[in-house]
Amino acid sequence: MAITTADAYIAAPKQIIPFTKTASITTVAAQRSTQFASAGNPGAGTAAFTTALTGVVPTDATGGYPAINAFGGGATGYLTRVQYNLSVAGRMELWDCLWGINVPTTPAAPTTYTIAGASSYLGRCPSGAGDGVRIFLWATTAVAANAVTVTVTYTNSAGTAGRTTGASGSLSGLIVGRWIELPLQAGDSGVNSVQTVVVGGTAAATGAINVTLVRPLWSGRVPIANFGDINALDKTGMPIVYADSALMLTTIPDSTAAGIPDLNIEIANG
Numbered sequence: 001m002a003i004t005t006a007d008a009y010i011a012a013p014k015q016i017i018p019f020t021k022t023a024s025i026t027t028v029a030a031q032r033s034t035q036f037a038s039a040g041n042p043g044a045g046t047a048a049f050t051t052a053l054t055g056v057v058p059t060d061a062t063g064g065y066p067a068i069n070a071f072g073g074g075a076t077g078y079l080t081r082v083q084y085n086l087s088v089a090g091r092m093e094l095w096d097c098l099w100g101i102n103v104p105t106t107p108a109a110p111t112t113y114t115i116a117g118a119s120s121y122l123g124r125c126p127s128g129a130g131d132g133v134r135i136f137l138w139a140t141t142a143v144a145a146n147a148v149t150v151t152v153t154y155t156n157s158a159g160t161a162g163r164t165t166g167a168s169g170s171l172s173g174l175i176v177g178r179w180i181e182l183p184l185q186a187g188d189s190g191v192n193s194v195q196t197v198v199v200g201g202t203a204a205a206t207g208a209i210n211v212t213l214v215r216p217l218w219s220g221r222v223p224i225a226n227f228g229d230i231n232a233l234d235k236t237g238m239p240i241v242y243a244d245s246a247l248m249l250t251t252i253p254d255s256t257a258a259g260i261p262d263l264n265i266e267i268a269n270g
Contacts (some may be wrong), residue, residue: 002076003270007234012270017066019249019263023086025177027251027258032093032179034138034250035258047176048140049100049210050255054117055194058246065097065246077245078238081266084220085228090252091221095214095239097135097246098124102140103197105148105171105207109261110200118193118242125215126240130157130190135165135182136212142248143174143207151198152182152211157190167200171209177213177258179250213249217241233268241267252264 003009021040027033028136037047045064050056060068071077079094086092098121103113137150139270147170155161163220165182172179197211217239220231241247247265 001077001270003238003268004118008134008270009268012268013072013129014266015069017068017247017265017267019066019247019265021261024187024260025255025258026256027177029237029254029256030252032250032252033177033258034179034248035177036064036089036248046206047057048102053101053113054119055099055101055114055115057119057121059244060098060246061244062246065248067245068245068267069141070243075269077241077243077267077269079236079241079265080233080238080268082218082220083228083230083264085226085262086207086222086251088225088257089221089222089254090259091231093216094218095216095248095249095250096124097212097214097248099213100210101197102208102210103199105143105199105204105209107199107203109148109203110198113194113197114220115194115196115244120193122192124242124245130192131191133191133213133215135191135213137168137171137182138178138210138212139174139176139178139207140210141206142176143171143209144205144206145172146202147172148199148204148207149201149230150209150211151200152194153196154194155192156188157182157192159192161195163188170201174207
C-alpha cells in the first residue's frame, strides 16, 4: 500500500516521535555535528560503531535512536510532518543511519581496513539501491594535531565497484561529534556498500572516527535563536521511512554551540 492522496493521508495511522537533546555541545560554527552521545529523548547512544570489519547496520532498537512502532502489514511509512525548535540559529538535518564502522586514526599510515561480510542496508533504500546515500566521517575520539586523512572505496548505486572518494583532507584537530562529508566520485549519486577504508597522511597521536553511511530525510533552518516552525508533508516531501530506520539528527549552528534541538516527528503509514 502507499499514501497517494490527501484523503489517504488523513485516514492513515500516524505516530509522533519526540526527539530532544538536553545539553548543547561545543562545535565549529557553520559546520555539521551530532549530539548522538548526549542525554535526552532518545537517550545517549554509544558514539563509536563496531570496530569489526563487517561494520554494523543500526536500527531503531539500537541505543540512541528513537523507537518506531511497527507498521501494519504491507504499509509504507512516510515522514509527513516535523515540528522543530532550536535554541541557537542554525540548521537541523534528519537522517536514516544505515551503516557504520569505527576505525582509529593512530596506526602508521597508510593502513587499509578491508570490509568483509557486511550486512546490506539496501532494504532501507526505497529504490532497492543506495541512491542518495552519502558518506560522512564522524569523530568519536578527538583527532590530534596531525595531518591524517581518510579515503573510502565503495560500490556506487549503479552497482559499479572500485569507486573512490579521494582523500578527505587533513582531519587534524577534529573534535568529538564533528561530521565531515566525503564527496563521491564524479558522476555517482549514491552508495550500495563500502569495500575499504584507508587511513593515510600522518598518523595521529590520538583519535578515532566513524565512517557513516546515511540517507537524508529532512532539513530545516532556524534563522534566530529559540525559533521554530512546522514543516507539513508539502515541505517534508514525504520521504519513505522504515519501521527499523535509525533516525539521527545533525545540526549546523551559526555559532560554536550546537544548541538544544527539540522536534516532534510524524510518521504516517498506509
